[in-house]
Amino acid sequence: MINYQAFLNYLxxxxxxxxxxxxxxxxxxxLCVKRYGDLPEWIGALARLPDCKSxxxxxxxxxxxxxxxDYDEQTLATLQTTLEVxxxxxxxxxxxxxxxxxxxxxxxxxxxxxxxxLAPLQNRLILDVGCGNGYHCWRMLxxxxxxxxxxxxxxxxxxxxxxxxxxxGDYPIDVLPVGIEELPPKLHAFDTxxxxxxxxxxxxxxxHIRELKEALxxxxxxxxxxxxxxxxxxxVLVPEGRYAMMNNVWFLPSCDTMxxxxxxxxxxxxxxxxxxxxxxxxxxSTEWMKFHSLPEFLDxxxxxxxxxxxxAPIRAxxxxxx
Numbered sequence: 001m002i003n004y005q006a007f008l009n010y011l012x013x014x015x016x017x018x019x020x021x022x023x024x025x026x027x028x029x030x031l032c033v034k035r036y037g038d039l040p041e042w043i044g045a046l047a048r049l050p051d052c053k054s055x056x057x058x059x060x061x062x063x064x065x066x067x068x069x070d071y072d073e074q075t076l077a078t079l080q081t082t083l084e085v086x087x088x089x090x091x092x093x094x095x096x097x098x099x100x101x102x103x104x105x106x107x108x109x110x111x112x113x114x115x116x117x118l119a120p121l122q123n124r125l126i127l128d129v130g131c132g133n134g135y136h137c138w139r140m141l142x143x144x145x146x147x148x149x150x151x152x153x154x155x156x157x158x159x160x161x162x163x164x165x166x167x168x169g170d171y172p173i174d175v176l177p178v179g180i181e182e183l184p185p186k187l188h189a190f191d192t193x194x195x196x197x198x199x200x201x202x203x204x205x206x207x208h209i210r211e212l213k214e215a216l217x218x219x220x221x222x223x224x225x226x227x228x229x230x231x232x233x234x235x236v237l238v239p240e241g242r243y244a245m246m247n248n249v250w251f252l253p254s255c256d257t258m259x260x261x262x263x264x265x266x267x268x269x270x271x272x273x274x275x276x277x278x279x280x281x282x283x284x285s286t287e288w289m290k291f292h293s294l295p296e297f298l299d300x301x302x303x304x305x306x307x308x309x310x311x312a313p314i315r316a317x318x319x320x321x322x
Contacts (some may be wrong), residue, residue: 001046002031002162007174010147015125015189015217022024022184023176030177031155040058042159045085046166050075053169059142062108063135065168065263066097079167086160088289091135096167104289107135110196110225114317119221121145124191127215130198133160134175140194141173150175151182186214192221195282200243205251209265216322222267227252228275228316233260237310244306244313245299255316262320278313286303 004027011020033039049104054066066154072078080099091100092103122144128137134157140148151173152158161175193215195208203207212222229237230243231254243249253261255272262270280303304312 001043002158004174004176005065006170007149007176013051016149016187018184018187018189022182023178024118026178026182027161027176031158033163036155039155039159042086042156045082046159046163048078048082049163049166050079054167054308057168059138061142062095063092063138063142063164064095065164066095069098071097083163084147084288086156086163088291089133089160090157090289091132092288094164096164102288103135104283104286104293108139109282110315111136111139113274113276114196114223115139115143117317117319118223119192121192125149125189127151127190127193129180129193129195129212129215130201131157131161131175131194133157133165134173136177136194136196137161137173137175140192145172145192147172148174151178151180153177153179180208180211180215183215188214188217190215190220191217192223193224194225196225198222199224200249200252203250205253205261206265209261209267213265213267213322218322220322222262222318222320222322224258224262224318224320225315225320226258228255228258228314229311230314231257239310242308243310244293244294244308246297255318258316258318262318265280267322268319270318272316273289273319274317276315278315 011017055070056067058064058067076097086225089101090104091107092101094101121140123146126140126145126148128150131137131152134150137148139152154176158175158177188291193212195212229252233256235254236257237252239249259270282293285293297307299307306312
């Protein structure tokens with residue numbers, strides 16, 4: 001089941017003490033059955049997971065729960081059907097007792113592009129904004145983080161994370177059912193803050209940058225990955241309708257524009273550390289994510305364009321210090 005008591009016990013003597021009063025209510029609202037009608041089914045799936053923990057795990061070069069097979073054949077079959085209740089799985093991939101959760105995104109490819117450019121994550125307190133099911137949170141833990149906190153308002157993703165954590169065991173990692181707006185203002189607590197695949201969904205880009213900066217301690221590092229366009233300083237695409245079939249895409253800046261916005265909001269030494277075109281090999285439908293994905297979101301006659309005629313997805317990673 002979903003139990004945040006250990007994390008709530010951690011808060012009073014931590015840099016996150018300002019969250020003590022408001023977080024329990026925010027968690028309750030984020031997991032409100034009245035708001036999310038499918039939530040009881042997902043919680044029921046959690047309750048059917050095997051009680052035993054995996055004896056060995058790997059978070060360093062993948063997310064693998066159970067390096068040796070701890071379960072008998074019948075338990076494995078139950079585990080697979082239970083995890084399938086939580087479909088669609090978007091971020092991953094995961095290996096759970098030999099079961100390959102082949103997710104929509106090869107999130108490991110993004111991680112491999114990002115990690116070489118970061119300050120070492122050892123012993124850092126980390127926030128992952130819009131973390132989905134927490135895949136990258138596990139990789140941050142594998143890179144040596146002291147504690148990782150992911151936030152995502154989607155309860156399905158939160159339940160997926162807790163399924164993995166239930167099987168993995170007790171680690172200093174949590175995914176909370178809240179958005180960045182629920183963080184206490186001017187918290188200035190985290191050593192590293194990640195915002196990957198979130199920025200273009202925000203109606204107010206400057207507000208999002210400010211929220212990220214207020215979460216960081218002085219000198220802490222921001223890692224921001226977002227969709228961008230090719231262009232000069234000041235160039236921004238604001239799609240009037242959908243972008244790649246998504247109706248919640250607001251601002252796609254050029255890299256120079258994004259750097260300018262980061263400087264304007266007070267970040268130091270912002271730089272672009274990676275630019276990559278999103279390919280159908282990196283994002284596509286699978287047996288664990290059966291809905292349309294990038295191949296259906298592109299112009300069928302020209303994969304350099306989206307279905308709406310916009311430039312096809314290009315993602316850039318920006319790093320800066322508070």
